[in-house]
Amino acid sequence: xxxxxxxxxxxxxxxxxxxxxxxxxxxxxxxxxxxxxxxxxxxxxxxxxxxxxxxxxxxxxxxxxxxxxxxxxxxxxxxxxxxxxxxxxxxxxxxxxxxxxxxxxxxxxxxxxxxxxxxxxxxxxxxxxxxxxxxxxxxxxxxxxxxxxxxxxxxxxxxxxxxxxxxxxxxxxxxxxxxxxxxxxxxxxxxxxxxxxxxxxxxxxxxxxxxxxxxxxxxxxxxxxxxxxxxxxxxxxxxxxxxxxxxx
Amino acid sequence: xxxxxxxxxxxxxxxxxxxxxxxxxxxxxxxxxxxxxxxxxxxxxxxxxxxxxxxxxxxxxxxxxxxxxxxxxxxxxxxxxxxxxxxxxxxxxxxxxxxxxxxxxxxxxxxxxxxxxxxxxxxxxxxxxxxxxxxxxxxxxxxxxxxxxxxxxxxxxxxxxxxxxxxxxxxxxxxxxxxxxxxxxxxxxxxxxxxxxxxxxxxxxxxxxxxxxxxxxxxxxxxxxxxxxxxxxxxxxxxxxxxxxxxxxxxxxxxxxxxxxxxxxxxxxxxxxxxxxxxxxxxxxx
Numbered sequence: 001x002x003x004x005x006x007x008x009x010x011x012x013x014x015x016x017x018x019x020x021x022x023x024x025x026x027x028x029x030x031x032x033x034x035x036x037x038x039x040x041x042x043x044x045x046x047x048x049x050x051x052x053x054x055x056x057x058x059x060x061x062x063x064x065x066x067x068x069x070x071x072x073x074x075x076x077x078x079x080x081x082x083x084x085x086x087x088x089x090x091x092x093x094x095x096x097x098x099x100x101x102x103x104x105x106x107x108x109x110x111x112x113x114x115x116x117x118x119x120x121x122x123x124x125x126x127x128x129x130x131x132x133x134x135x136x137x138x139x140x141x142x143x144x145x146x147x148x149x150x151x152x153x154x155x156x157x158x159x160x161x162x163x164x165x166x167x168x169x170x171x172x173x174x175x176x177x178x179x180x181x182x183x184x185x186x187x188x189x190x191x192x193x194x195x196x197x198x199x200x201x202x203x204x205x206x207x208x209x210x211x212x213x214x215x216x217x218x219x220x221x222x223x224x225x226x227x228x229x230x231x232x233x234x235x236x237x238x239x240x241x242x243x244x245x246x247x248x
Numbered sequence: 249x250x251x252x253x254x255x256x257x258x259x260x261x262x263x264x265x266x267x268x269x270x271x272x273x274x275x276x277x278x279x280x281x282x283x284x285x286x287x288x289x290x291x292x293x294x295x296x297x298x299x300x301x302x303x304x305x306x307x308x309x310x311x312x313x314x315x316x317x318x319x320x321x322x323x324x325x326x327x328x329x330x331x332x333x334x335x336x337x338x339x340x341x342x343x344x345x346x347x348x349x350x351x352x353x354x355x356x357x358x359x360x361x362x363x364x365x366x367x368x369x370x371x372x373x374x375x376x377x378x379x380x381x382x383x384x385x386x387x388x389x390x391x392x393x394x395x396x397x398x399x400x401x402x403x404x405x406x407x408x409x410x411x412x413x414x415x416x417x418x419x420x421x422x423x424x425x426x427x428x429x430x431x432x433x434x435x436x437x438x439x440x441x442x443x444x445x446x447x448x449x450x451x452x453x454x455x456x457x458x459x460x461x462x463x464x465x466x467x468x469x470x471x472x473x474x475x476x477x478x479x480x481x482x483x484x485x486x487x488x489x490x491x492x493x494x495x496x497x498x499x500x501x502x503x504x505x506x507x508x509x510x511x512x513x514x515x516x517x518x519x520x521x522x523x524x525x526x527x528x529x530x531x532x533x534x
Contacts, residue, residue, distance in 0.1 A: 055417060081417055088411045092285055093465045102407050107419030110404040138465035158418065 008033050008162060008192055009054060014063035016049060023049045027063070027217050031162075036188045038203040039196045041213035047196045048084070050213060051164050054194075055079060068161070077107070080160030082151045084167040084196075090140055096150050097135040100126055103157025118157075125156040129183065144171035148180070156187070163187065165195040181206045252490040261377055262486075265496070268379040269482030271387040272443040272452070275394055277475025279436040280457040281467060282429060286409045289454045291328055291430070294343035296437045296449045298324040298350025303371055304357030313371070314386065317441060321434035324350065329430040333423050374445030374497035376486065383442060390439045397432055398471075405429055406467055443482060444497035455504040456481065462515035481507070 009031035016024045024046040031037055039047050052058045053065055056072030067075035080103070103125075104118040114122075126132045129149045139147060148171055155163060165184075169177040177199075184193055185206055197203045204210060212218040256262045283292050302320020303313040324346050331342045358368055370378060398405065407415040408425045416422045440449045460473035485500030 057413070057416070076417055077419055079417065081414070083413070087413060089285070089287065091461075092410050093461065093467050093470050094406070094410055095466060098406070098466070099410075102403075102410070102414065102418070105403065105407055105415070105418045105420060107421075110420055111400045114403070140465070154414070 005033050008068055010066040012064045014060045016060050025216050034192055036193045036207045038207035038210040040200045045214040047213050048166055078161045080155030080158050080163045082155045082165045082168050095136050099150055100153045100157050103154040122157050125153045129153040145176045162192045167196050252487045264379050265376045267384055268376055271391050272440050273475050273478030274391050275436040275439045276452050276478045278398055278471050279433055280453045281470045281474055284454050284457040292433055293450045294347045295321050295324050295434050296446045297347040299446055300354030301350040304354030308357040308361045317438045321438050322431050325430040325434035329427045372445045372447050374443050376443045376496045387439055390435055448497050448501045451501045455508045459508050459511045462511050
């Protein structure tokens with residue numbers, strides 16, 4: 001793969017606000033093909049909002065977003081998304097395999113049955129994520145770490161070109177966190193990845209680049225993350241809140 | 249009980265009632281499952297009660313209460329669905345308003361129609377013994393629509409019921425599917441009203457699927473088991489109520505509710521102690 005050959009995501013002076021409160025300000029960002037990018041920043045800094053903008057679930061108030069050279073909505077089919085928490089009821093009657101197969105649904109063929117190819121791909125990604133042995137188990141009998149792997153497998157079943165992960169290791173312990181990121185490193189050989197994390201120190205071992213987000217974007221290469229930068233980012237956060245409370 | 253079987257062989261109204269129970273069970277098993285797993289029984293309750301308005305208006309103008317009910321149910325399903333999708337914060341208020349004002353509208357129109365008392369009771373509590381063969385064909389047709397829709401849209405419905413956000417990312421027309429599902433719920437409610445009336449309909453819609461949920465853990469198995477349970481409750485309720493001349497609808501519901509309580513106690517007892525893993529998962533889910 002021609003790593004970093006071209007831009008797959010381009011944010012051009014993007015701004016977004018919920019009601020009156022600005023969440024993202026003047027974000028200009030390019031993500032290159034094959035890149036493994038970490039997204040860090042304080043809570044409320046707009047990390048999840050940035051992912052939602054990429055997926056076209058929300059539209060920016062100002063600026064322009066291109067994903068794979070087209071609009072986020074049109075590019076959706078090429079994205080895989082793993083939410084931070086399972087948003088569905090945990091006792092929903094569905095097996096691991098059925099959940100993963102949902103990743104095979106397509107807009108144009110919603111009435112069709114899953115075919116042999118769909119099942120083969122589901123089996124492959126379940127092996128890859130280490131959940132094959134639970135394939136027939138209902139999801140309410142899984143641990144937090146296992147459920148997280150099911151959500152990753154569901155995203156992979158779509159055969160995405162870009163994988164978006166919102167704090168994928170928030171519900172697992174440190175040992176599992178390492179094995180999950182080892183998996184991402186393996187996946188990065190065939191797809192671009194953007195991962196939100198709260199653990200800057202940990203992800204710098206894995207990612208090509210860290211983007212620091214606190215309403216505005218401070219981009220840095222991996223090597224440049226120093227305590228000073230972290231302090232600047234989180235310190236800045238306090239400053240920004242202060243500034244806006246005055247402005248209102 | 250023996251009298252019931254003897255009468256069943258001779259009386260066509262009893263045969264019709266039994267068939268009506270079978271037809272109702274199919275709808276309640278298939279759609280009740282969605283209502284239970286999506287936790288929208290309050291929403292279905294709103295649809296059921298607002299149906300009274302349509303029935304009353306149709307009755308007043310000499311039309312078919314069944315058609316009036318159907319129109320009212322679909323309108324309120326769409327209204328509630330649109331509010332849920334686009335104006336989330338006010339969903340419960342709107343359901344409450346539709347619930348009560350539908351009833352009020354119905355009672356107003358029925359009160360202005362001569363000879364209303366008997367009919368009012370059968371709308372509210374159902375009268376399965378009054379089901380005519382024309383009603384059966386109508387019910388069968390509605391079952392046909394429900395079965396066909398689920399056969400075609402089983403997987404997209406599963407995706408929307410389970411995780412709408414992910415379904416949207418996969419390019420599914422989530423809002424359309426959700427509204428369609430609510431319309432099918434409305435259809436089912438009207439069908440079940442024939443058997444147990446609009447006040448009791450929520451119990452027949454949700455209890456069989458809720459009981460089935462104690463024993464099976466896939467959507468299709470839930471649908472199958474809930475249908476069989478619905479069948480058992482309607483048939484047994486009919487048989488038990490026949491000789492002492494009890495209201496059939498109420499008997500069916502109490503049978504279902506009693507079974508639900510017993511089943512809940514049994515499944516609570518045999519549930520294993522939570523593992524540390526699942527305990528930490530539920531912490532995270534909060």
